[in-house]
Amino acid sequence: MPVIELDQVSRAFTVTNRTGLRRTRREVRAVDDLSFTVEPGEVMGYIGPNGAGKSTTIKMLTGILVPTSGTIRVAGVDPSRHRTRLARRIGVVFGQRTTLWWDLPLKDSFAVLQKMYGVPPARHRENLDTFVELLDLGDLLDVPVRALSLGQRMRGDIAAALLHDPEIVYLDEPTIGLDIVSKTRLRTFLAELNRARGTTVILTTHDLDDIEALCSRVMVIDHGHQVYDGTLTGLRASQSAPRTLVVDLATPHPPITITGATVTRTDGPRQWLSFPPTTSAAPLVAEIAANYPLVDLSVQEPPIESIITKLYAGA
Numbered sequence: 590m591p592v593i594e595l596d597q598v599s600r601a602f603t604v605t606n607r608t609g610l611r612r613t614r615r616e617v618r619a620v621d622d623l624s625f626t627v628e629p630g631e632v633m634g635y636i637g638p639n640g641a642g643k644s645t646t647i648k649m650l651t652g653i654l655v656p657t658s659g660t661i662r663v664a665g666v667d668p669s670r671h672r673t674r675l676a677r678r679i680g681v682v683f684g685q686r687t688t689l690w691w692d693l694p695l696k697d698s699f700a701v702l703q704k705m706y707g708v709p710p711a712r713h714r715e716n717l718d719t720f721v722e723l724l725d726l727g728d729l730l731d732v733p734v735r736a737l738s739l740g741q742r743m744r745g746d747i748a749a750a751l752l753h754d755p756e757i758v759y760l761d762e763p764t765i766g767l768d769i770v771s772k773t774r775l776r777t778f779l780a781e782l783n784r785a786r787g788t789t790v791i792l793t794t795h796d797l798d799d800i801e802a803l804c805s806r807v808m809v810i811d812h813g814h815q816v817y818d819g820t821l822t823g824l825r826a827s828q829s830a831p832r833t834l835v836v837d838l839a840t841p842h843p844p845i846t847i848t849g850a851t852v853t854r855t856d857g858p859r860q861w862l863s864f865p866p867t868t869s870a871a872p873l874v875a876e877i878a879a880n881y882p883l884v885d886l887s888v889q890e891p892p893i894e895s896i897i898t899k900l901y902a903g904a
């Protein structure tokens with residue numbers, strides 16, 4: 590049974606513009622007729638260009654915003670009507686701002702959260718030990734949040750969002766501004782959380798490496814509409830972006846000629862062949878192996894950035 594259900598959900602805002610003494614009002618449909626379900630344990634990437642409606646969707650899922658029309662159910666309840674009840678079952682991280690107490694040491698923020706959510710002390714201790722270890726928070730517990738670096742604070746925020754054992758976690762740009770080491774550490778942690786606890790994760794991000802590393806499913810929205818819902822592989826195929834076969838021959842060779850693939854580049858004994866996403870690489874490899882002194886080869890998927898750009902342009 591789905592843990593998140595949206596049925597024909599829309600959310601409009603009235604925006605007032607001023608030019609001189611004139612005021613004009615117009616309606617912005619931030620989310621427009623959106624329907625989807627999420628099963629327990631799914632990790633769904635929720636992506637789209639700026640202003641696509643991602644944050645508005647997340648705010649409706651947490652109950653902060655009420656839809657203009659349509660229905661939402663999260664963990665069996667209407668989020669805007671049962672916000673407090675739902676708060677115990679969800680965790681939220683907004684990358685751009687902290688939910689921690691600025692002047693308190695990290696450990697005091699965690700203690701406040703334990704009281705707020707009524708987490709049994711033994712369970713709190715167990716969770717804290719796990720997160721301190723996996724997120725490497727040991728040296729940071731006595732540091733006031735205002736003195737933490739962005740990456741340290743983000744790790745603190747993620748632990749804070751998980752201490753009450755939420756079954757659903759919304760992560761809004763959790764890796765924004767982090768260096769590559771911190772990003773990798775965070776991704777490993779989130780993958781482990783999902784694997785070990787079956788936590789459902791909705792991840793909004795502009796960093797497509799987050800999606801590649803974590804998400805079995807990706808949903809793309811633009812102007813409040815859903816433009817794609819499926820796997821990353823399916824997304825690549827849907828935009829018919831070519832794949833690349835990188836072939837190493839024993840010696841430099843004139844460009845390989847086979848049906849179904851075209852050489853786009855050569856460098857000494859290495860050649861790059863482009864082929865359509867709907868074609869299997871196996872017969873191409875067999876033909877090259879039969880006719881050329883093949884030493885090694887690999888298949889490169891098209892970069893996800895170029896696919897997304899293409900998708901936004903089409904939408």
Ligand SMILES: Nc1ncnc2c1ncn2[C@@H]1O[C@H](COP(=O)(O)OP(=O)(O)OP(=O)(O)O)[C@@H](O)[C@H]1O
Pocket residue numbers: 602603604617618619637638639640641642643644645646
């Ligand atoms: N409180 C508000 N009042 C008026 N318009 C709003 C409000 N919140 C959002 N919008 C508008 O709704 C649209 C969707 O905004 P939203 O913040 O959901 O997009 P987003 O996909 O999260 O964008 P970003 O990637 O830039 O964070 C935008 O046009 C935005 O200007």
